[in-house]
Amino acid sequence: xxxxxxxxxxxxxxxxxxxxxxxxxxxxxxxxxxxxxxxxxxxxxxxxxxxxxxxxxxxxxxxxxxxxxxxxxxxxxxxxxxxxxxxxxxxxxxxxxxxxxxxxxxxxxxxxxxxxxxxxxxxxxxxxxxxxxxxxxxxxxxxxxxxxxxxxxxxxxxxxxxxxxxxxxxxxxxxxxxxxxxxxxxxxxxxxxxxxxxxxxxxxxxxxxxxxxxxxxxxxxxxxxxxxxxxxxxxxxxxxxxxxxxxxxxxxxxxxxxxxxxxxxxxxxxx
Numbered sequence: 102x103x104x105x106x107x108x109x110x111x112x113x114x115x116x117x118x119x120x121x122x123x124x125x126x127x128x129x130x131x132x133x134x135x136x137x138x139x140x141x142x143x144x145x146x147x148x149x150x151x152x153x154x155x156x157x158x159x160x161x162x163x164x165x166x167x168x169x170x171x172x173x174x175x176x177x178x179x180x181x182x183x184x185x186x187x188x189x190x191x192x193x194x195x196x197x198x199x200x201x202x203x204x205x206x207x208x209x210x211x212x213x214x215x216x217x218x219x220x221x222x223x224x225x226x227x228x229x230x231x232x233x234x235x236x237x238x239x240x241x242x243x244x245x246x247x248x249x250x251x252x253x254x255x256x257x258x259x260x261x262x263x264x265x266x267x268x269x270x271x272x273x274x275x276x277x278x279x280x281x282x283x284x285x286x287x288x289x290x291x292x293x294x295x296x297x298x299x300x301x302x303x304x305x306x307x308x309x310x311x312x313x314x315x316x317x318x319x320x321x322x323x324x325x326x327x328x329x330x331x332x333x334x335x336x337x338x339x340x341x342x343x344x345x346x347x348x349x350x351x352x353x354x355x356x357x358x359x360x361x362x363x364x365x366x367x368x369x370x371x372x
Contacts, residue, residue, distance in 0.1 A: 106199070109222045109293050110174050110175055113173075114175050115177075117175070117178055121185070124157050128331075129320050129323045129324070129342060129345065130320050133319055133320065133321050134158075137315060137317060137362065138364075141314075141364070142165075142167065144165055145166060147170075147209070147210075148167050148169045148212065149172065149211040149213070150162075150169060150171045150214075150215040151172045151216050151218070152173060152174065152217055153171045153173055153182070154173055155178045156178070156181070156182030156185060158217065159171040159186075160186055160191060160193065163191040164189070169193045171196075172195075172197075172200070173195070174199060174200070174218075179197045182195050200232040201232050203236065203239065207239060212245070214236045214245075215247045216232065216246065217249040217362075218249070220232075220248060220250050221251050221295060230308065233309055234309075237309055237310070244367050245364065245365070245367075246367065247362055248362065248365075249319065249360050249361070249362045250295075250360065251359065251360055252296065252359060252360065253280055253296045253297060253298050253299070254280070255296060255359035255360070256280070258324050258325050258357075260273075262325065272289070276288075279296075283300070284298060285298045299356060302363060303363075306363050306365060310367060310370060311365030313364075315363070315364040316362070316363050317350045317362055318358025319359070319360040321348060321349040322349075322358075323341060324358050325357060
């Protein structure tokens with residue numbers, strides 16, 4: 102597992118600007134995700150952003166008056182986030198660290214915790230459970246947690262948009278076999294990555310003391326034709342985005358997205 106962690110860390114350390122620009126290349130993800138999160142987050146709230154990369158979401162919520170702490174495996178992501186926050190004249194706290202050990206270097210309780218990276222790269226379920234237990238230990242009672250997953254069909258959507266010939270590659274056979282069998286996949290991708298079968302998200306999240314509020318596709322229905330939409334007039338883009346936001350929680354449409362987010366509220370446990 103530690104070799105996997107090192108590979109993922111080196112991947113993100115190697116080109117932070119590319120990762121920062123990702124949500125400009127894929128703006129629907131950010132628009133739909135923040136639209137859902139904004140329902141719960143208000144100025145003055147305390148946020149812990151675990152695996153938040155170079156800080157897109159951290160800085161967005163700091164600009165809206167939240168007290169934000171970013172944790173990321175990549176020290177280069179953390180450095181970039183602090184520099185970008187300073188450039189934009191907002192304050193965030195940021196530290197490099199492992200999501201499976203976050204309570205060892207972060208103290209206090211948070212109103213909201215984002216886990217929008219660790220579920221992508223922890224290949225073993227036990228490690229994903231560790232990361233979420235760590236997050237839950239820092240979430241206040243009745244606080245909100247936002248957990249993102251890469252969906253299995255994301256790889257197929259990528260192929261249809263960018264690399265149709267991938268179906269002929271021997272290296273893709275294991276992944277394609279998992280898609281056809283309805284399984285999840287953990288292994289080689291853009292780096293070491295975990296792709297979850299969408300039917301597995303709720304059973305996994307039911308392991309934690311949470312009340313489910315939402316599960317939605319972070320790109321809505323737009324991911325397969327994203328490149329076409331981005332070439333349209335703004336009025337067309339806005340209309341499709343509005344429709345996508347209204348449909349993003351439809352279970353039967355979840356596989357149109359590349360990422361899914363679970364939003365849950367921590368249940369108070371009476372002792």
